[in-house]
Amino acid sequence: MSPSIASLAQNDGANPGPVGVIGASSLVGNCLLPMLVQDGWQVTAFSRQGGPFGGEVTWRQLPAAASSTSKPLLPATERATPYWISVAPLWVLAEHFSLFESCGVRRLLVLSSTSRFSKDDSSDLQEQAIAQRLADAEAQVQAWAASRGVELVILRPTLIYGLGRDKNLCEIARFIRRFGFFPLLGAAQGLRQPVHAQDVASACLAALRAPAAANRAYNISGGSTLAYRQMAAQVFVALGRPVRLLQVPLWVFSLALAVLRCLPPYRHWSAAMAERMNRDLVFDHGDATRDFAFAPRVFALSREDLGK
Numbered sequence: 001m002s003p004s005i006a007s008l009a010q011n012d013g014a015n016p017g018p019v020g021v022i023g024a025s026s027l028v029g030n031c032l033l034p035m036l037v038q039d040g041w042q043v044t045a046f047s048r049q050g051g052p053f054g055g056e057v058t059w060r061q062l063p064a065a066a067s068s069t070s071k072p073l074l075p076a077t078e079r080a081t082p083y084w085i086s087v088a089p090l091w092v093l094a095e096h097f098s099l100f101e102s103c104g105v106r107r108l109l110v111l112s113s114t115s116r117f118s119k120d121d122s123s124d125l126q127e128q129a130i131a132q133r134l135a136d137a138e139a140q141v142q143a144w145a146a147s148r149g150v151e152l153v154i155l156r157p158t159l160i161y162g163l164g165r166d167k168n169l170c171e172i173a174r175f176i177r178r179f180g181f182f183p184l185l186g187a188a189q190g191l192r193q194p195v196h197a198q199d200v201a202s203a204c205l206a207a208l209r210a211p212a213a214a215n216r217a218y219n220i221s222g223g224s225t226l227a228y229r230q231m232a233a234q235v236f237v238a239l240g241r242p243v244r245l246l247q248v249p250l251w252v253f254s255l256a257l258a259v260l261r262c263l264p265p266y267r268h269w270s271a272a273m274a275e276r277m278n279r280d281l282v283f284d285h286g287d288a289t290r291d292f293a294f295a296p297r298v299f300a301l302s303r304e305d306l307g308k
Helices: 003-009 027-038 090-102 125-148 169-179 197-209 228-239 250-260 271-278 286-292
Strands: 017-022 041-047 057-061 083-086 107-111 151-157 182-185 216-220 245-248
Touching: 017 027, 017 090, 027 041, 027 197, 083 090, 083 197, 090 107, 090 125, 107 125, 107 197, 125 151, 151 197, 169 182, 169 228, 182 228, 182 250, 182 271, 197 216, 197 286, 216 286, 228 245, 228 271, 245 250, 250 271
Parallel strands: 017 041, 017 083, 041 057, 083 107, 107 151, 151 216, 182 245
Antiparallel strands: none
């Protein structure tokens, strides 16, 4: 770790300095921005859609297709930004390497996913491709950071939920609202560790300056470990509906999927998703607790977590 980063990391003053956030309008990004402001950071947020004018966060709109030859998106007076967080899809990060370099990046924190491990042997080729894409993107950003002397922190969350915007539990909730039940493949006893988006954002904030986190990767899991069927049952409870879990064999599930995939909301569903209901997807976050005091909440769904 360079002395300048170490001193900044240990600075507990009210104004840590400037930080750039890529993917700021994402679920985790929306949780992270107010945390950064409250912690005293000078925040510049980047998004494809842009953001609101005024307020304590400066918004910049990313071009529709950035490239390594893109002109800097910040005025010269704003380019001294040593800290960066990316909560955008990891595989788009290479588009922004020139932006980071033009701003004098010294530490970069990025979100990956435990899907790089849980989907690498999936029976669905598209899911295998996602896992490989994540692994390749991690390798690419690690190589770039090492070549530029940039401290890199990688966080890999498990199943993210919360605030009615996730693509996990909210999809179960939409299915229940529409059909009044939820199908399970077999016993659906595979273990899960859902992690709230606010806890992921808190981990980003804590790891951003933690000296021990430099050039390390961490799995970020939730504070509860429960079976898939228990997780699905809690969605019913949060919605105020009777629990109606329908246990079906794989051939019935596959037949139903063939019909469901004709509907736009379910086009990405696959038999592999059902097969994982009986697989344990458990990741230890002990390293994150040790290095930056990560302490995720116990899984407890509210109606607000599931949207409308």
